[in-house]
Amino acid sequence: MAANHPEKLSTTLADANLQLAIYAGTGRLIDHRKNAIAGDLLPDYEDLRTHANLLKKHTIDNLDYYLEQVEQNVAAHGGKVVFCNDGTEVADFILNLAKQRGAKLIVKSKSMTTEELDLNERLEHHDLEAVETDLGEYIIQLAGVKPYHIVAPALHMTRYDVADIFTDKLGIEREVVPEKQTMIARAVLRQKFLAADIGITGANFVVADSGAVVVVENEGNARLTSSAPKIHIAVAGIEKLIPRAQDLSVFLKLLGRSATGQALTSYTSFLSGPRRQGEVDGPEEFYLILVDNGRTKLLADPDRRQSLYCIRCGACLNHCPVYRKIGGHSYPWVYSGPIGAVITPQFHGVGKDPWLPFASSLCGACAEVCPVKIDIPKLLLDLRADVTAHKKEQGESKMERFAFQVFAWVMRHPRVYALGGRVAAAFGPKGGEWLSSAPWFLNVAPVRGWLSQRDLPPPAAKSFRQIWRER
């Protein structure tokens, strides 16, 4: 029964301040979303979800076609699509380009895909400075940690944490007012934007019929990243495709509202290729890197494919009662929460973090809010079956398997079942009081686990079937 989950889980639960920060932070995002779709503010919300799901399904089911289409259309506007299998190929491409162009400084806007690829670490290894420019990302980059949440990277930090980090890393006087902290970051990063040689953004959507990327943000850092330096590189997973520019409306209406409760975020940039003849500014070169990094492994099974529909809105994290307790850093990869629990085992193999699909009460709150209708609980259940099958192959968890075989056998034999229950009752404590500690013969891991948190009901003096027989 040992769940071998990380230590971080327990330390997070034990940290009262952190618990409050996570619960309050996600709670606000829950409220924002609710207020943005409440009543008649978005009367066709359900239709939009259905349509978004259909569009994603269609695109993923025919992914090769749309990849080739976007490749052609990017080229038609003077850009170039680069297909990369993994982080090494992405880093190699960028390093090579930087070398050829004599680039030293890279500004980056928020991108979970580059987080997933450890791109910053790979670049810094080669003496390229890569600076995150989204305020939250900048803070966690200075702190040297991974994003806590796919939408709110520094969700777990307080202004005092930020003050400590700024004082320590920027050598400035301690400043605890968020407005002022923001202005400090603005000043530092403004210089970086103006000096940068390359800008790397992610892409919320890649539009096949346009050869364009769409970047959604609030701060303006993605606009600066994509427009100020001479070279703009957009890095996106191959699943980010949507077929047509006209499909954007469906997704944009859902994304902002699901993520932060905004009808539209402050800035939505629709970018294709370098600056055109006659345009005054914009990059001279444009590259779109499309990354696999394990995604194609999810395509073979028509059911599992839906894991790739995700538009990274973060709503499932906010609504997940488990995420809200264990926080983002308890998860083994950069993707946390329900969607992290679903994609991590599929990318890395179920043998690596077998506890992950089990860290869920299967409450279904995630699927209820997912704007593209990914059936996360079903995927978790399927992955659980994968994990037990994998353990069987490896000869692990023999006790647990045996226990469930006994369970199933007993449940097929009503007399044994009835007898078993009564034996437990006969030995069990009398008087109908709930137990706060276990009698010796019940001192087994599951009972201990239960009792570590709650009292245990005693077996009933008479089971229902006994009562029924006797009446």
Added chain:
Amino acid sequence: MSNRASLFVTCIVDQLFPNVGVSMAAVLERIGWAIDFNPAQTCCGQPAFNSGYRAEARSVALHFLDVFRDAEYIVVPSGSCTSMITHHFSELFAAEPARLEEVRSLEKRVWEFSRFLLEVAKVEGVGASYGCVATYHDSCHALRELKIKSGPRLLLSKVKGLELREMEIAEECCGFGGTFSVKFAEVSGGMARTKIESIQKTGADVVVSIDSSCLMQLQGALHRAKLPVRTMHLAELLASR
């Protein structure tokens, strides 16, 4: 239409909370339904299914199919077990067309207790009376898989002497989740405590639900916190007079 209901008394109710089964039977009889209880019944197999043991779950499901082959109305005092049968049995037999057929027929015959009252028996008031301030906990599978939300509240509103007060996070999970409750005990316990805070704020003295497993979790945590709030299954409330 025969007015005969077959009870499926889930294993948790049978072994730990038999009064829920007794109450359910009493309410159904009170409104004029005859009751069957087939003692060959055991469990729906959910524990094995949720733990990833599909073959084991399948064998328990087969037993269930056998036991309830001829039952016209199967009434269940649990949203979670109902949903296991109506939403997940089919996954266990996805590759067996003949069995799948049987499951499809079964799905239409299985009713969660509150829904049975409202949609089959078509009663809202069952002549219950119980003086208390109650708050209703939406159990996850009932809410999200079976879409049961207003039904139990409607039934509660007809209980004489009962005042219903909504808690802020009625729809948030109690943290039970089957083996999750022991594999991730700290997380599960934390979830229960969050829920209890919200329950307490209503000033209710009774928490009502249609799932005994949630109530076991909540009552266990309430006891541990030495709080005087009681948990009651909807059937128990409706049986009171």
Added chain:
Amino acid sequence: MSPQETSRNAMLSRIRTALGRREGQLPPPLPEIYLRPSRPNLSTFFACIERLNGKTFKAGSPAEALAYVAALVKGKSAVASNSTVLRDCGIAALEEVTCAGADKTVLRALCAESDIGISSADFGLADTGTLVMLSSHQEPRMISLLPPLHIAIIPENRIIGNLDELLTLLPAPVEQTSSMVLITGPSRTGDIEQILVRGVHGPGELHVVVI
């Protein structure tokens, strides 16, 4: 074959194998386009901008727009786009205002130093209070981005209903520009304790003048 091409072909063939598709196989028909254009409404447009802490002004004439802008730029430095709208109301001729011109480097330095950026906008989306900016020789990207205050002047007939209407009028924005940006309110962040702070990297103040 270059290593890049090898990666590309390997990836595409992996995908086809997984999906059971042949090279060059056409997809089935796409789901139909889902657009629900709405009617333009100036007061909604203004209300949305104001809710996001933007300022709005309805100018009865170009002269009124000029007066509004002149008051804002007084004693400050401003950079204006090459838009004919700005020229026609005389904004480009204001003493404090420098015009963008066509040189990227000069423009960038100008925008980095100016207190105020003045632009037009190609459309306004009433339902969300959004400005639609298509980059062109008239409208550089930086003017609405680098200065801490952004003023947008937009003719009333350019206000349309919503994003759906925009994408109906402009089904392929890439045919016109390398960059279409939708601006909805000032630059903002909530990354520190979700406390709303405006003007992180883009302008913290936004004025929208409709003529």
